[in-house]
Every structure is written in C-alpha cells, then in structure tokens.
Amino acid sequence: PSDSPASPLLPVALSIAGSDSSAGAGIQADLKTFAACGVYGATAITAITAQNTQGVADVEVMQAALVAAQIQAVVNDMPVAAVKTGMLANRETVMRVAQELETLDLPLVVDPLMVSSSGRVLLASDAVATMKSALIPLAALITPNIDEAAALLGQPRAQDLPEVIEQALALLGLGSDAVLLTGGHLPGEESVDVFCSADGLQLLRSPKLTHSHTHGTGCTLSAAACAYLALGKPALEACRAAKAYVQQALQAAPKLQVGRGRGPLNH
Ligand code: PLP
Numbered sequence: 001p002s003d004s005p006a007s008p009l010l011p012v013a014l015s016i017a018g019s020d021s022s023a024g025a026g027i028q029a030d031l032k033t034f035a036a037c038g039v040y041g042a043t044a045i046t047a048i049t050a051q052n053t054q055g056v057a058d059v060e061v062m063q064a065a066l067v068a069a070q071i072q073a074v075v076n077d078m079p080v081a082a083v084k085t086g087m088l089a090n091r092e093t094v095m096r097v098a099q100e101l102e103t104l105d106l107p108l109v110v111d112p113l114m115v116s117s118s119g120r121v122l123l124a125s126d127a128v129a130t131m132k133s134a135l136i137p138l139a140a141l142i143t144p145n146i147d148e149a150a151a152l153l154g155q156p157r158a159q160d161l162p163e164v165i166e167q168a169l170a171l172l173g174l175g176s177d178a179v180l181l182t183g184g185h186l187p188g189e190e191s192v193d194v195f196c197s198a199d200g201l202q203l204l205r206s207p208k209l210t211h212s213h214t215h216g217t218g219c220t221l222s223a224a225a226c227a228y229l230a231l232g233k234p235a236l237e238a239c240r241a242a243k244a245y246v247q248q249a250l251q252a253a254p255k256l257q258v259g260r261g262r263g264p265l266n267h
Helices: 025-035 064-075 091-103 127-139 146-153 161-172 216-229 235-251
Strands: 012-020 040-052 055-061 080-085 108-110 178-181 191-195 200-208
Touching: 012 025, 012 064, 012 216, 025 040, 025 216, 025 235, 040 064, 064 091, 080 216, 091 127, 108 127, 108 216, 127 146, 146 161, 146 178, 161 178, 161 191, 161 200, 191 235, 200 235, 216 235
Parallel strands: 012 040, 012 080, 080 108
Antiparallel strands: 040 055, 178 191, 191 200
C-alpha cells in the first residue's frame, strides 16, 4: 500500500456480471477473455448461478448494495479503464449499477442479456425498462443479439439482415454511443453483426461455425470489446477485434471436450 500507487502495466477492466460455476459464461468467461486480451480483470458479482454445460440449476442474486460495494472497492483502488455489465438479474441491481456508473464516466459495454441459451431468465422482465432508461444511455456500446434487440425494442425478432439493420439503428435511439447487434442466430452461411454509431453503419462478417460448443459466446464478445476499449481502441475497432477473438475461441472450442452439453469456448 502507498499513497501514490504506480500505474499498472496493464489497463484494468471491470466486469459486473453473474458467476457461472462451469466457467463457460459470466464472470469466469470475462476474466479469461480479459487475461487473453491483455488487460487486468476485476469483478463485481451480481448473482451466483449453479450451472453446467447442460443448464442452470439454481440462482442466488446478490443484494444490490453488495454489488455497489464491490464496484466501489475496485474503482477506489484501481484505475479502471473500461467496464462491462452482463447478468444484472433484477431492476434494483440495474438501477444501483447505473447509479454507480453514472458517477464514474468510464467507457461502458452493456451486454443486455435476458435469458440463457438453456432458457433460464437472467434478467427479470420488469427490469428491461430500467435497463433502457437508466443504463443504456451511459453506454459506449451495447451488444444485444437479435432476441435481446427485439425485447429492448418491443418488436418481433428480426428475420433477415435488412430487419437486423433497421433494429440496430432503432437501438441507437436508446442513447448508447454505438450498437453491435449480433446476427449469429439468423439462418445463413455467415454470421453478420451490424455495428452502428453516429459515424454510420458497418457489417462485420465471419464464417458461421456449425458445432454447438458456444456456451458463453455473448459474454466473451462483450468482454473482449470491453478489453479493447480499455486498451484504447475506438468502438468499431474494438468490435472488429472482439469478433476476431470470439471467432478463434469458437474455432478452438471442440478441442476442449468439457462437459456433456453445450461446451465452453476455448480461450
Ligand atoms: N450464466 C451467466 C452467469 C451468464 O452471464 C450468461 C451469459 O450470457 C449465461 C449464463 C448464458 O450463457 P449462454 O447463453 O451462452 O449459455
């Protein structure tokens, strides 16, 4: 301890998210991603899930005050360069996290996740409005998939690329600086993500992989984008680099052979 701490050699990124006991998604995916992308990862845990590659068995949500205390403990000690939010569980936590982040003015990536791929609700439905009004306007970037985009907009799920583009532009109206709407769940040979900001719109394309070892893909993408923002990249470049990171971790995933269900990415 010292009164004037030295600057860390690595930028610090903070993940505010849920714990996944199987370490494929959530806080654990974020820490692996931060380490691989060259940033130091700190965490504020919002909920503990008992889950594996086959599904979520149980969830206990932390008190919002404890989430706030974790955020304060980190930012009062470390020069956090960027923040991401993942599972926020309920309205009270969304509100409390937004209050904490409002005072910090740091680049923020919001992964507006609502339901796990196995079908477990990770954000109470009455928290979506608060996420829209209090948290998303603070964000440098939001990273919804097409189901989350539909839920945020109160519209049907996009069926094709023109509809994804339309929804990405509509999401920009919620007040984040940029939107990365991931189209990987659409049918087709390619996974096409739509990036938009005040500077315009870009399509980020990658070949679609056909295996099912995709547990934690959304968490990993938003964590990588957060890491690259912490390293000083502008949002579009951070998204391109994050997509490339996810692509290689997905490509390597079948080699892991961990668990009997939808396995994790290989970082
Ligand atoms: N559990 C936690 C704690 C998460 O943060 C996430 C992230 O999206 C998931 C589960 C869901 O992961 P997936 O939908 O990739 O299985």
